[in-house]
Amino acid sequence: MPVKGTFFVETYGCQMNEHDSQKMCELLQKQGFSKAGAIEQADVIVINTCAIREKAEHKVYSSLGSLRSAKIEKPQTVIVVAGCVAQQKKHEFLRKFRHLDLVLGTHQISQLPSLVSRILEKRERIAAVEFVDNIESLHMSAPNYSSSPICSYVTIMQGCSNFCSYCVVPYTRGKESSRSLEEIQEEVSGLATKGIREITLLGQNVNAYGKDLYNFRRFDDLLQRLSSIGGIERIRFTTSHPKDFDSALVEAIASIDKVCEHIHLPLQSGSDKVLKDMKRGYCLNDYFEKIELLRTKVPKCAVTSDIIVGFPGESEEDFEDTLNALQKIRFDQIFSFKYSSRPGTIAQGMPDQIPEETKRERLAKVHALQDSITEAWHRDMEGSIQQALVEGSGRLPDQFHGRTRTNKIVNFDDNGSLSLGDLVNVRVTKGLKHSLLGSIV
Ligand code: SF4
Incomplete structure (x- = not known):
């Protein structure tokens, strides 16, 4: 051409x-x-x-x-x-x-x-800018243009029907709409033949996968089926919604070898009042119980989260509840943001919008607390042996980097025989603030 x-x-x-x-x-x-x-x-x-x-x-x-x-x-x-x-x-x-x-x-x-x-x-x-009814028409064959030759995203659903009061996604991406299981299987098989070893299943709320299909499907069933595709060694997924996160998914993470021990479960706030105003559909206690179940069944599972500070009406006490929740749950990592008013959302018209300065101060406190928790997790991992997928060159010459099953970046020395896509065991020699250092076992 x-x-x-x-x-x-x-x-x-x-x-x-x-x-x-x-x-x-x-x-x-x-x-x-x-x-x-x-x-x-x-x-x-x-x-x-x-x-x-x-x-x-x-x-x-x-x-x-x-x-x-x-x-x-x-x-x-x-x-x-x-x-x-x-x-x-x-x-x-x-x-x-x-x-x-x-x-x-x-x-x-x-x-x-x-x-x-x-x-x-x-x-x-x-x-x-029209929305289409046929979800399959939104997806072409698997992209060849992935930035990595060994890891790839796979969209399993589009849109969201939750209408959290601060979020524009249901308006900009439409309602939840799942791809057929067969089409996803076909795409993943195609990726495997191209050498992809790790897939990340994408959707705004992957736990709701299949609920809208005429032949109702479950997300854990999808995980089970994808795990039987040869060549694919690791399966990740994001994002999960706490209200739809259930024991069947915990069981899937615990029992399917290829499903990595990491879940991203946005908490957003530690205050029940704020969670209600956000229309999140769960309270803090529900969240705690789900994390407890996960950590009982999959003790090594990493949990990451999203936190919003300065949501309209968030009092000092509400914010303290968030700090307390962070201390109690001890996430491996979080993505935290100042509340940002978005046009067309319910929260935009809420009273008691929080001043920027207060939001900034609260965000700084969240960062400081979480940084210390993340670093402590990384230090706790020193001496442990972690499986890593070799994904590319490391921070220094003669180093590679990969991610552990728990989605932590680890840099390790090249032993002369490593290739991209190899699964190797690495002993963690040092836990740093944002990553790990290791050596091949
Ligand atoms: S925050 Fe997430 S769950 Fe809530 S409406 Fe937006 S995409 Fe959906």
């Missing part, structure tokens, strides 16, 4: 977005484009956006603004904005940014090649 030109995809936000960007890259490659070395050199530029936090949205505006001069210099450049902000803003983006050619909604990714062709031929400006 003759090379049509070059493309560049810039990504903001979560793993879901990274994976969508991989799909877009693959589609553009199949269409005859090759990857540009830098954004300003590309003939097709895609900005894949995230609407979860205000800050990420602002970055998109500044990115789009700075592309104005690229378009003036090279008017034939096709500029595309995709992802959740595109889905939210729709035609408003075309009105605001006259140099923008295409607004690509979250359900329209597979249409990217035909829309780019239309723009190149007719110089139209297009907003393709």
